[in-house]
Amino acid sequence: LKSINGYQNLAKPFPYFAFEHESIKSSLMSTPLSYMGFGGYLNPFTNEAQVNRNLPKYNLPTTACHEMSHQIGYASESEANFIGYMASIYNDDAYFQYSGYSFALKYCMNNIARKDEKLAKTLAPFISKGVLANFKESEKFSEEYDSFVEDIFEFVYDKFLKANNQKDGLKTYSKFVGLLVNYYSDKEL
Numbered sequence: 001l002k003s004i005n006g007y008q009n010l011a012k013p014f015p016y017f018a019f020e021h022e023s024i025k026s027s028l029m030s031t032p033l034s035y036m037g038f039g040g041y042l043n044p045f046t047n048e049a050q051v052n053r054n055l056p057k058y059n060l061p062t063t064a065c066h067e068m069s070h071q072i073g074y075a076s077e078s079e080a081n082f083i084g085y086m087a088s089i090y091n092d093d094a095y096f097q098y099s100g101y102s103f104a105l106k107y108c109m110n111n112i113a114r115k116d117e118k119l120a121k122t123l124a125p126f127i128s129k130g131v132l133a134n135f136k137e138s139e140k141f142s143e144e145y146d147s148f149v150e151d152i153f154e155f156v157y158d159k160f161l162k163a164n165n166q167k168d169g170l171k172t173y174s175k176f177v178g179l180l181v182n183y184y185s186d187k188e189l
Contacts, residue, residue, distance in 0.1 A: 003064045006091030010083075017083060019072055024049035024064055034141075037150040039063040042070040054145075056137045061099035062088045076166060081107070081176035082183070102131055104180055106138075111177045 007019035027033055027040065027050035040051040040063050049067035051060060066084030074080050081103075088100025105127065113120035124132070162168075168175065 002091065002093050002096060003061065003068060003087070005093065006065055006087035006089075006096055007068065009090040009092065010087050014086075017069075017072065017087070019068060022068070023047065023071065024051065024068060026051055026053040030054045034145040035147050035149045036153040037142075037145075038153070040067040042067055047071055054141070056134065056141050058095075058099055058102060058134050059138065061091070061093075061096040062103040065096075065100075075164070078175035078179060082179040085176070085180070102134060105131065106135060107174060107177050108180070111174055 003024065004019060004022045007017060011018040023046070025048065029050070030053045033040070033052040034054045038052060039055055039059065040049065042049055049064065049071055051064050051067060053060075055063060062084050064084075065087035066080045068087065069080040069083035074083055085100045085104050088096045088103070091097060091100075109120055109123065109127075112123065
């Protein structure tokens with residue numbers, strides 16, 4: 001897999017993100033994962049990263065890198081999102097980079113929309129039509145697998161995260177934006 005390349009490059013400036021033994025695969029449970037609303041998971045028995053192969057293709061690289069961050073010991077979902085993003089953009093492969101940047105953009109736009117829907121709508125025209133088409137692809141995917149099962153798993157997983165010291169539950173995922181903003185606060189974009 002190409003995902004290891006991003007971690008190798010990321011480990012040069014940040015040695016604590018070194019990834020030694022790649023163990024990631026497409027999940028045999030991808031359809032149930034889709035109905036549950038999961039992009040992947042870390043198998044607790046084998047420490048193997050499992051990725052939902054049904055996801056829109058542009059989501060796969062960053063999802064794989066997210067799950068790999070759990071393998072190296074980062075349990076927090078916001079940290080895993082950030083590390084997955086970083087491993088994606090540090091990858092030599094342009095497709096991985098695109099996946100990472102579009103992932104970050106989507107989270108940023110969602111956070112802006114939650115605070116100020118009007119502002120989000122004024123920013124949307126600045127996003128390329130291809131990126132917007134990918135975002136629509138993700139929406140279509142979510143709609144296709146939308147069911148009561150996802151609601152149940154979201155409720156249970158939210159409680160699980162809270163019980164495991166991620167006090168914001170599912171909202172922890174979007175806290176990645178704070179890490180992103182902080183990381184770029186002293187960097188030229």
